[in-house]
Amino acid sequence: MTNAAQGSPTPPPRYLDAASSEPLHPAARETLLAALDQGYGDPRRLHRPGRSARLLLDNARAVVAEGLGVRPDEVTFTASGTDAVHRGLLGLHRARARVGRRIVHTAVEHSAVLHAAAWTGDDHDAAPVDAHGRVLVPELLARADGAAVVAVQAANHEVGTTQPVSEIADRLDGVPLFMDACASAGRTPLPHGWSAAAASAHKWGGPAGVGVLLVRKGVRWSSPFPRDDRVDDRTSGFENVPAALGAAAALQAVVAERASLNARHAALVDRVRASVARIPDTDVVGDPVDRLPHLVTFSFLYVDGEALVHALDRRGFGIASGSACTASTLAPSHVLAAMGALTHGNVRLSLGRNTTEADVDAFLEVLPSTVADLRADVGL
Structure with a gap:
């Protein structure tokens, strides 16, 4: 130009x-282009292209799990980070319907969390933060009593302040914690204690249109949307296998450096x-x-x-x-x-x-x- x-x-x-x-990370570009010729099959099918796609999808899941420090069966690929946020938070909320309906979140959560909480039609409380944007833990814990789910981001997407996720999780009395990690996943290790979490591949140099939903083994989670007869019942729609592989390759490279x-x-x-x-x-x-x-x-x-x-x-x-x-x-x-x-x-x-x-x-x-x-x- x-x-x-x-x-x-x-x-x-x-x-x-x-x-x-x-x-786009060079590792993602290289892997994505190579996978376009191999990952076109439907991972549900038993023919050779389908089996090949399933192996590639399972490999992407394993690589992402290693990069984020979770189990492969805790990883689900979604259509976006926003989709992962919605599924993670609303799935925990739906699974707790008999216990409670109220959602508690920090006042500085991403709009995806705020919109999902409002969409339920149930009460949702915003816990205040200090001048740095860090949630006031006593205020949040007071609101969490009797709540269905608590949402606390790993780090703020606008000002960068990290949140005391692990401290809060250790002090919640049986209330599941949803963590939006879209701003931090890949860049910093995930804290412990959360029940479900969300990440977004394009934030770490993966292809756009790949979200990651993490649901801990043994956590009660129920799909808030119509189910789909796919490989992974926590999501819906035909899996974008090449993009998932590109996301995994970028994450692996980013974590290494x-x-x-x-x-x-x-x-x-x-x-x-x-x-x-x-x-x-x-x-x-x-x-x-x-x-x-x-x-x-x-x-x-x-x-x-x-x-x-x-x-x-x-x-x-x-x-x-x-x-x-x-x-x-x-x-x-x-x-x-x-x-x-x-x-x-x-x-x-x-x-x-x-x-x-x-x-x-x-x-x-x-x-x-x-x-x-x-x-x-x-x-x-």
Whole structure:
């Protein structure tokens, strides 16, 4: 691509929105292309193509199980991370119908959890969080008494703060815990204690359209949707075997490299946090230590988030603003509101496998002037 006016190459955009979707990992691409010629059969069938597809699907399940530290029979491939969230939470809720109907969740859960809870038509309570976005454990436990299910995310998708999932699970008295791990799976090990969990392959560099539902062995879970006569009765529809294999290959590669990658990302995010904090009237949010290594969010007073996204995009940077789960509308973030933080003029920067130190340096170089220009446009 070239600049028509100058005849010079247009520099590639610097993608700083990996928390939304990581570019396809080379391991996933290679495996996916190879599997397209082998995994086309119906895994339910007894003929050779069907048996081949079943073996490939079972292999993908085993690789994902190893990467996430679970049993292969606890892994189900779904149509998306959102689908996995819905099936995981609602399946636990339905299985507890005789015990209770109320759902308890943190105030900063992804909208997929909030929508699923509202869809049931039953009562659902939101436990408050502190200024970093971490749930207040005593408040949540008080609400959990008599609940059907409790939902606590592994780490927040907007500000990166990790949640005390294991502590909460250890203190729940027989109430199952659903964990949305879409933001963290692959990047960090899963905590213990949850009954069902959800992950999303495109977050770790797998193909889009592959979710992962995890249901612990022995946990009571009942499908909330019409059943389908498939290989795995926790999901429905024809399994996308090549995509599942691609997701598994990406996860295996990411887990192998995550220690060094996380260390590099954490150092870069620390630099971003320190640099952005020097811009006047700026709120850097999320826990500075107990957080996802690759993600940071900050808000600028007197700046419109949509205008900031467009201004940075014109300068070659792809970033997120508004609520990370409703970014198409750029609606005020319910996560930031629950934290008592600025809900407008915010940016979520998230680093990917291919993000370089030069990318971060370039972003930090243009950010102050971009914010200053936008403030000047409104007379400040």
